[in-house]
Amino acid sequence: MLPVQQFQDFIEQQQLFVQGNRILLAVSGGKDSVLMLHLFKAIGVDVGVAHCNFSLRADEAQRDESFVALLARNLGLPFYVTHFDTKKYAAENKISTQMAARDLRYQWFEEIRLSEQYDYIALAQHQNDAVETVLINLTRGTGISGLHGILPKRDRLIRPLLFLNRQQIEELVKANNIDFVEDSSNASTYYTRNKIRLQVIPHLQEINRNLEKTFAENISRFAELETFLNVQVQKLATKILNKRADGVYIPLEEITRLNPQKLLLYELLKPFGFGEHVIQEILDCLKALSGTHFFSATHQAIINRNDLVIVEKNVSVTANQFIHPATESIIFAAHEMALKFTEEITFESDANKAFVNAGKLIFPLVLRNWQNGDKFVPLGMRSLKKVSDYFIDEKVPLHLKNTTPILVNGNGEIVWIAGMRQDNRYKLTTATKKVAIFELKIK
Incomplete structure (x- = not known):
């Protein structure tokens, strides 16, 4: 039967x-x-x-x-x-x-x-x-x-x-x-x-x-233990994982407080594909210099000053994109940049918008990644400053340096570090007759 x-x-x-x-x-x-x-x-x-x-x-x-x-x-x-x-x-x-x-x-x-x-x-x-x-x-x-x-x-x-x-x-x-x-x-x-x-x-x-009965009982206990651990890790993730537009930030101080440290950090980073050996490397390097990178198949973890920052792995540097007067919007990596013109002399205090004197633009413009040696004149200043120094002064996270779009004029001058600072040479003045408005959006 x-x-x-x-x-x-x-x-x-x-x-x-x-x-x-x-x-x-x-x-x-x-x-x-x-x-x-x-x-x-x-x-x-x-x-x-x-x-x-x-x-x-x-x-x-x-x-x-x-x-x-x-x-x-x-x-x-x-x-x-x-x-x-x-x-x-x-x-x-x-x-x-x-x-x-x-x-x-x-x-x-x-x-x-x-x-x-x-x-x-x-x-x-x-x-x-x-x-x-x-x-x-x-x-x-x-x-x-x-x-x-x-x-x-x-x-x-x-x-x-x-x-x-x-x-x-x-x-x-x-x-x-x-x-x-x-x-x-x-x-x-x-x-x-x-x-x-x-x-x-x-x-x-x-x-x-x-043996089978004993293992069945053990398996049941381990399954309950995993459920308990998952609940605790979820609570912990809600508390110390700070999700921002540019990545997930975990304060290094919070990592040092974890107990048991390796187990909990492994469970927190498991969704990003980091294996146990990488977790150990991260723990060994908590006091390392900013810029230390760790990789999984899909993500990278970066020690950035006081945080461990998790971002998607960059496969390659985004190719240069060209902007013409007729361009209404353009895609650059994870960003979209829109362009429109107006004869109304207008300005907004918005980091994601640049209000540029259109009369000084030489088309086609170029949208590209940061390059070593880049310089610009920060809005409100008179002298050139290295973009790398600007990033340091503004405490720009290391992983954003290579993903921040740089808007370049046809003469090679930087017009705008998109989403951060406009170049003073292209600001609006009383002599401005036409305004080019650039707006940065995250896709």
Whole structure:
């Protein structure tokens, strides 16, 4: 007899889905996924069957596909199948075959879920899979999230067999005469997971005969610990992460107060892609000179005087943009600059606007990044000043120096450090007949 009541109880306890939801079942044809399919059929949930052929086991892969297709047809269920060139994908992305198969199947499952309007994707992972995942994570190095392994529910993925272990599944399949197909690669120790399953876990079970149950309890504790940590980190982020238009600022003084320091800074910076080794580098350099940079794949962290500033990584310096009299607006990196003319002699005290004597402009103007050696005459002054010195005097954050648009006249003179200071040579005077109004906006 199938454990229908236990199955339903687990679904309710873990709040995996509600009545009326449609579930897409990932079915390989092995014991686990076939048992899951029969359990879902027994409780009358609206399901569909999805099968991936990874083209890795030749005739055996085709056998699995045919078996699952026939099973779905006999049960009167929708059947979806796809074929992957897994080895090619792995080579192109420089990842393992296992990782390639994982990426491909999850992407495809989600595509089918959306296109066919299913609410969740059900995976047939069980308690032994959870044990193996934790051991793999511990072996490779992990944070708290790796200690809880696979969860019963994460986003649109559900794992309704986590109340069973491998031995129980084998006994149920045998007792209920359920047909399945065997994946011959499960007996190979070539793959890391199989090596853990076949060579490591048996020794651990000699120490603890209830290994799966113990791990299930531990996983539950770690999951609760992660939830608690996430709540505390969110509170901390609200308190010390200052989000501004040009980046996220964290006072260095606040970082020195963190306890435990490395764990909390890692969790705070994790959304920006910084790994543990970079976090340690940041902590080692808290008293370093301004300008020290640290990088993730997507962001950079900069020690800027009294703050650690997080900004998106600049891939390259923005190319020069030309402005003609007919130009109404122009895009420059993360900025937009608008231009209009008026014969009304007008002026506003707004750092994001420059009111320029149009009679002195030589078109085309150039909008570019700051360059070493740039000089201008700050509004209200008479002598030239290096732009780099101006940035220092005004305490302009280091990361803004290379992203601040510089408006340059056709004769090479700087007209405006956009958003900061206009050049005195282009100010409005009593002799001005026409005004060019430049306005800087952040996209």
